[in-house]
Amino acid sequence: MIVTRFAPSPNGMLHLGHAYSAIVAHDLAREGGGRFLLRIEDIDGPRSKPELAEAFRRDLQWLGLEWEEVPAQSTRLVRYEQAARDVLIGQHGVLYPCTCTRAEIAASATQSGPDGPIYPGTCKGRSIDPNRPDAAFRIDMAKAMEIAGPLTWRDALVGEQAGRPDLFGDVVLIRKDAPASYHLAVTLDDASDGITLVTRGADLFAATHIHRLLQELLGLPVPVWHHHDLLLDESGQKLAKRRDSASLQDRRLAGEDGLALAKALRSGNLPAGISLGR
Secondary structure: OOEEEEOOOOOOOOEHHHHHHHHHHHHHHHHOOOEEEEOOOOOOHHHOOHHHHHHHHHHHHHOOOOOEEOOOHHHOHHHHHHHHHHHHHHHOOOEEEEOOOHHHHHHHOOOEEOOEEOOOOOOOOOOOOOOOOOOEEEEOHHHHHHHHOOOEEEEOOOEEEEOOHHHHOOOEEEOOOOOOOHHHHHHHHHHHOOOOEEEEEHHHOOHHHHHHHHHHHHOOOOOEEEEEOEEEOOOOOEOOHHHOOOEHHHHHHOOOOHHHHHHHHHHOOOOOOOEEEO
16 A cells, blocks of 8 residues: 655744645655655754644645645654664664764865765764763764665656665764654654655655665665656745745635646646746
């Protein structure tokens, strides 16, 4: 059975890009006689605003979507800690503490990856108290890949892919200000929720290499991915909370017809100034 999910973070209102992503996940599940889940990803520290989750539910209902809600990320912290401590550190020994700042990394990095400067390994092998409040935990990518062996994964739109998590270098898996990075939390959550088809925007395509590595290390099932096109603004940039893209709540409260909007997004009849692209 197909199980998909929509997993927004309550650090800003939903916009048209979120609506499109939710509709894709919802419709693929319904077409396959499966389940469409809503998961609130609320571990972004003080940026997470609990009251926004209710606005998200109203937005999805306004669009005519039906879903099953699963526990929010804030209820899963023990699971993240256990996976990191017992498996990634205890069993495999692939995490190490790091106290480098972003400015220090930018100044010393000599290579760039999909997310920007690749960490140069400054703290690898250094003696750092792992309980320091300013310490994050990074994955020793070379060691992790040696343990995992060759990796592959499949995107429903573009086919089989060879796993290349090394493109990112030693990424952070436990943040200084959060119990888990996006990479670790979403990988564990999708497995716990039984997700069989991970639908998300094409901007997260490269991140799947890391998630596939974590699945192998943690002994998790491997889903299929579906990286859909993004909604772009007039400048060709993806719609984003940080650029104050018009919110679904504003449209809803203004009396716009949510069912008509969902129908238009499905048919590609996009609002003026909005286009689809990767």
